[in-house]
Amino acid sequence: xxxxxxxxxxxxxxxxxxxxxxxxxxxxxxxxxxxxxxxxxxxxxxxxxxxxxxxxxxxxxxxxxxxxxxxxxxxxxxxxxxxxxxxxxxxxxxxxxxxxxxxxxxxxxxxxxxxxxxxxxxxxxxxxxxxxxxxxxxxxxxxxxxxxxxxxxxxxxxxxxxxxxxxxxxxxxxxxxxxxxxxxxxxxxxxxxxxxxxxxxxxxxxxxxxxxxxxxxxxxxxxxxxxxxxxxxxxxxxxxxxxxxxxxxxxx
Numbered sequence: 001x002x003x004x005x006x007x008x009x010x011x012x013x014x015x016x017x018x019x020x021x022x023x024x025x026x027x028x029x030x031x032x033x034x035x036x037x038x039x040x041x042x043x044x045x046x047x048x049x050x051x052x053x054x055x056x057x058x059x060x061x062x063x064x065x066x067x068x069x070x071x072x073x074x075x076x077x078x079x080x081x082x083x084x085x086x087x088x089x090x091x092x093x094x095x096x097x098x099x100x101x102x103x104x105x106x107x108x109x110x111x112x113x114x115x116x117x118x119x120x121x122x123x124x125x126x127x128x129x130x131x132x133x134x135x136x137x138x139x140x141x142x143x144x145x146x147x148x149x150x151x152x153x154x155x156x157x158x159x160x161x162x163x164x165x166x167x168x169x170x171x172x173x174x175x176x177x178x179x180x181x182x183x184x185x186x187x188x189x190x191x192x193x194x195x196x197x198x199x200x201x202x203x204x205x206x207x208x209x210x211x212x213x214x215x216x217x218x219x220x221x222x223x224x225x226x227x228x229x230x231x232x233x234x235x236x237x238x239x240x241x242x243x244x245x246x247x248x249x250x251x252x
Contacts, residue, residue: 007046008070008182013249014046014189016073016175016201017239019053021194022211024066025235034236037252038067045249048178050171050191050201052076052131052163054124055088071182076155076163076197077174078102078128094177095128101166102128105152109164112150116143119162128169134162157197158215172200179206190248192239196221202228207246211238 008014015038017023024031038045047069049058055074062068072081072088080094109130113119118139119132136159147154147164155163155170171193179186191198191206194214199221202208207227210218212234222228229245231238244251 008184011046011184012044012188013243014048014179014184015239015243016048016050016189016191016206018171018193018195018198018201019049019051019061021213022192022198022235023049023239025194025211025213026233026237027235030233030235030237030240033252034240035065035067037240041249046070046184048073048175049083050077050175050193050198052157052161052197054126055079055081058083059088071178073171073174073178075126075129076131076165077169077171077200078126078165080174080178091178091181094174094181098128098166098169098174101169105150105164105166106130108150109147109152112146113143113164116140116146119143128166130164132162132164134160136160155197157195159217161197163197170200171198172202172204175201175206176204188248190239190242190246192242194218194235207242207248209238209242211235211242213238 048071049069050073069083072083078098081088081090118135122131144154153165153167186206189206191201191208193202194211196217203225209229209231211231229242231241233241240251243249
């Protein structure tokens with residue numbers, strides 16, 4: 001782990017990016033341009049995926065030609081792991097607090113929200129979160145109060161997902177925890193996202209970009225937040241636009 005941390009410390013620039021709609025968003029040409037630029041500059045560019053997706057999805061994704069990240073913050077911030085050339089390997093010292101906060105909550109949350117209007121439990125059993133597909137036309141907001149009374153956080157994104165998370169755990173706090181653990185200065189990073197589940201990441205002190213086509217709720221919530229670039233480029237194009245705007249690394 002120390003060797004991997006030292007490697008990331010030595011990078012000129014670290015991209016911490018959401019996947020769907022962000023790193024995986026935009027035209028095929030723009031994605032190819034971004035991915036090629038990263039692969040051609042691996043000596044100076046570090047890559048962290050910060051996503052709601054689980055490690056199995058990321059393993060499968062990176063077998064299709066998508067650049068392989070150095071680290072993964074998955075499951076909406078509840079997984080913090082090393083990746084690199086090997087398998088996804090959780091970092092115990094960063095996850096132990098998350099595990100302690102969550103305890104046996106998965107079973108309890110599923111029971112408490114069973115049959116709740118507008119929520120359909122997702123089939124994947126995550127370690128430290130419970131996730132639902134949400135029908136906004138049927139959703140009853142009392143789900144929020146149920147979760148809060150249980151001592152957890154709820155998160156709605158893209159107006160169609162409802163996540164229950166350990167109190168205080170989300171993409172932003174987990175990204176900051178990882179960067180501090182690796183001794184990577186926040187000013188050398190760029191956080192990129194497009195929906196409300198990226199808000200906590202884009203509202204940190206890390207230079208950030210809301211890529212073109214971002215959820216309006218995210219744009220509204222970021223109003224007045226410093227160090228945020230609002231890109232016109234969609235997805236991958238917006239990331240490169242922000243790298244240039246913040247002068248974080250030479251771009252293609």
